[in-house]
Amino acid sequence: xxxxxxxxxxxxxxxxxxxxxxxxxxxxxxxxxxxxxxxxxxxxxxxxxxxxxxxxxxxxxxxxxxxxxxxxxxxxxxxxxxxxxxxxxxxxxxxxxxxxxxxxxxxxxxxxxxxxxxxxxxxxxxxxxxxxxxxxxxxxxxxxxxxxxxxxxxxxxxxxxxxxxxxxxxxxxxxxxxxxxxxxxxxxxxxxxxxxxxxxxxxxxxxxxxxxxxxxxxxxxxxxxxxxxxxxxxxxxxxxxxxxxxxxxxxxxxxxxxxxxxxxxxxxxxxxxxxxxxxxxxxxxxxxxxxxxxxxxxxxxxxxxxxxxxxxxxxxxxxxxxxxxxxxxxxxxxxxxxxxxxxxxxxxxxxxxxxxxxxxxxxxxxxxxxxxxxxxxxxxxxxxxxxxxxxxxxxxxxxxxxxxxxxxxxxxxxxxxxxxxxxxxxxxxxxxxxxxxxxxxxxxxxxxxxx
Numbered sequence: 436x437x438x439x440x441x442x443x444x445x446x447x448x449x450x451x452x453x454x455x456x457x458x459x460x461x462x463x464x465x466x467x468x469x470x471x472x473x474x475x476x477x478x479x480x481x482x483x484x485x486x487x488x489x490x491x492x493x494x495x496x497x498x499x500x501x502x503x504x505x506x507x508x509x510x511x512x513x514x515x516x517x518x519x520x521x522x523x524x525x526x527x528x529x530x531x532x533x534x535x536x537x538x539x540x541x542x543x544x545x546x547x548x549x550x551x552x553x554x555x556x557x558x559x560x561x562x563x564x565x566x567x568x569x570x571x572x573x574x575x576x577x578x579x580x581x582x583x584x585x586x587x588x589x590x591x592x593x594x595x596x597x598x599x600x601x602x603x604x605x606x607x608x609x610x611x612x613x614x615x616x617x618x619x620x621x622x623x624x625x626x627x628x629x630x631x632x633x634x635x636x637x638x639x640x641x642x643x644x645x646x647x648x649x650x651x652x653x654x655x656x657x658x659x660x661x662x663x664x665x666x667x668x669x670x671x672x673x674x675x676x677x678x679x680x681x682x683x684x685x686x687x688x689x690x691x692x693x694x695x696x697x698x699x700x701x702x703x704x705x706x707x708x709x710x711x712x713x714x715x716x717x718x719x720x721x722x723x724x725x726x727x728x729x730x731x732x733x734x735x736x737x738x739x740x741x742x743x744x745x746x747x748x749x750x751x752x753x754x755x756x757x758x759x760x761x762x763x764x765x766x767x768x769x770x771x772x773x774x775x776x777x778x779x780x781x782x783x784x785x786x787x788x789x790x791x792x793x794x795x796x797x798x799x800x801x802x803x804x805x806x807x808x809x810x811x812x813x814x815x816x817x818x819x820x821x822x823x824x825x826x827x828x829x830x831x832x833x834x835x836x837x838x839x840x841x842x843x844x845x846x847x848x849x850x851x852x853x854x855x856x857x858x859x860x861x862x863x864x865x866x867x868x869x870x871x872x873x874x875x876x877x878x879x880x881x882x883x884x885x886x
Contacts, residue, residue: 741795
């Protein structure tokens with residue numbers, strides 16, 4: 436038995452193997468062991484984890500420490516457990532009742548239960564004598580929490596200041612001049628001579644009627660800037676800030692830039708994004724039929740409002756969406772009392788004016804209409820995914836929410852084919868992606884070389 440638990444194995448996701456998370460708590464630390472049951476019935480260890488308790492956590496009761504071990508173990512192995520059915524094994528019998536649907540735990544444990552709602556697990560009791568996590572909790576890895584907090588802030592600072600910056604037209608111009616493939620495209624457009632034997636020109640030859648060259652040497656496809664190879668990965672990273680899905684990211688990229696094979700590269704990038712896959716929401720198979728609503732006559736005529744959350748820190752989001760333009764306004768809420776909600780709504784109305792109609796559900800503090808609020812609730816799934824990805828990356832979700840809203844508001848909607856900001860303000864808002872309008876402003880009229 437000791438040999439089996441001291442040799443670590445690879446985590447198998449292709450094979451339907453039972454996953455087990457064993458946790459334990461002691462007066463000095465927490466321990467967790469992630470394992471999988473093999474086809475021969477033996478449990479194979481995947482990973483170990485332990486940490487010491489903070490001075491505050493050391494004063495918790497025995498039950499609170501065991502409950503904390505369960506929460507910490509799940510979040511420690513989040514990427515392995517999210518979206519997977521697993522057994523949560525503990526040697527503390529009361530947790531079977533506390534983590535049951537009908538329990539009414541103390542407020543601290545109730546907040547921890549909210550953090551566990553994203554996991555699918557069955558909690559099981561196992562005596563301490565057969566608990567492999569017991570030794571980890573008795574001899575945990577010492578953690579200097581003061582230095583770890585400083586290190587975490589430093590890492591987050593470096594990460595936040597290492598995000599891709601917006602591209603300048605001068606960078607695109609220089610990269611285009613240094614790109615041999617685009618230089619051949621430039622010559623072909625200016626001379627209107629396309630060599631059919633040149634394989635590099637084949638993807639562009641099919642689009643030659645839409646290609647133009649500006650005076651500074653930047654190539655355009657209609658109103659889309661053709662990006663050189665050296666800048667394409669950077670453009671994709673900028674477009675995927677906020678972690679929108681494949682369709683939204685495609686529409687955002689194609690509204691500003693283009694290059695051959697851009698759709699496939701966007702699909703591959705989103706599918707390989709680990710935070711996106713970890714935060715994906717599995718919709719239920721059986722859903723009620725949608726009720727079609729009439730389109731309002733003009734922007735900011737009809738608004739849909741709802742709450743999103745609560746999140747692990749207890750905060751909620753007040754989401755207000757314009758039914759005509761799909762433009763979202765989001766306010767972070769510490770409390771959902773009537774006074775606070777009215778104050779947040781007045782702040783939104785001070786920016787855009789009062790609507791003709793405000794549609795909400797029947798939940799407090801709203802006294803709304805008993806009808807579906809699908810527009811707001813659909814946006815909830817999207818914004819919740821953005822917050823989950825920020826949490827899985829260890830970023831401050833309030834800051835990432837602003838990046839997500841910028842990209843969402845500037846992305847053409849699949850229904851209207853225009854961005855929410857353009858429909859509401861009658862103008863496009865600027866994001867980090869280069870645009871044709873900026874090229875016109877900096878370069879003057881675009882010189883067309885297409886015959």
